[in-house]
Amino acid sequence: MTRRGLQSFFNNGLAIIVSLIMFVPVYLVLVNSLKTRAEANSMGVALPTSLNWSNFATVIDRGKLLTAFGNSVLYAVGATVIGITLAALAAYVLSRNRTRFNRGIYFFIIMGIAMPTNFVTLMKVMQVTGLINTQIGIILLYASSSIPFSVFLIYAFVGTLPRELDEAAIVDGCGPFRLFFSIIFPLLTPVLVTAGILNLLGIWNEFLLPLYYLNRSTYWPMTLAVYNFFGQYQKDWSLVSADIVLTILPVIIIYLFAQRFILSGMTAGSVKG
DSSP, X not given: OOHHHHHHHHHHHHHHHHHHHHHHHHHHHHHXXXXXXXXXXXXXXXXXXXXXXXXXXXXXXXXXXHHHHHHHHHHHHHHHHHHHHHHHHHHHHHHHSOOHHHHHHHHHHHGGGTSOOOHHHHHHHHHHHTOTXXXXXXXXXXXXXXXXXXXXXXXXXXXXXXXXXXXXXXXXTOOHHHHIIIIIHHHTHHHHHHHHHHHHHHHHHOOHHHHHHOOOGGGOOHHHHHHHHHHHSTTOHHHHHHHHHHHHHHHHHHHHXXXXXXXXXXXXXXXXX
């Protein structure tokens, strides 16, 4: 076997092992979600003796998952649209005008990717603005938290777009906003789709922000609904597993259909052409 073949064999083997490790937890909750309470107590890997689809109906009813699902969709879609739009505007301005001041602003923004959130200060801001325990407040929190990563992605992509587009549009009488939304924004579609999907998945799985800033159960997203359900039924692993399956199912479906867009968008701005 050649060196290249050996390396390919090793890489494929490593990928298979990592995939299996990642698949085991999903397999466990999926299998146990279809078992009876007695069968699921051990959280074993054995298949159920009979398929108990009623577990899912019970979870939806007792866990108020329909309301939580609607809230999660509202928060994820609303925050993603707001965050992506603002990030695209900021990335375009900062990328097209690369002064020392703008570079400083850019690095200040993307520091938000790694910097931890100060929940105490943020709590005070939310209280003063009257946004605490409101749906618009949590949407704005999600949107603002998604901006640093979105700016980071879009900034590099904007640099690949020729400036002649801007100059031609200005000559034709385009104002700044018409130039951006009519000409530049459509060209950003690949990276906007990528950033949007990643933000959507991140917001769907977010736990801490709604835990701290949403007290009303009618406003809870899926993550808090699962957390509350687990507290009530932690001894019934069949129901807990069914609850987890219903929560992660939308994420898995979105990722399976959107993974090619994620990969293409992540690499679109890496080569200037």
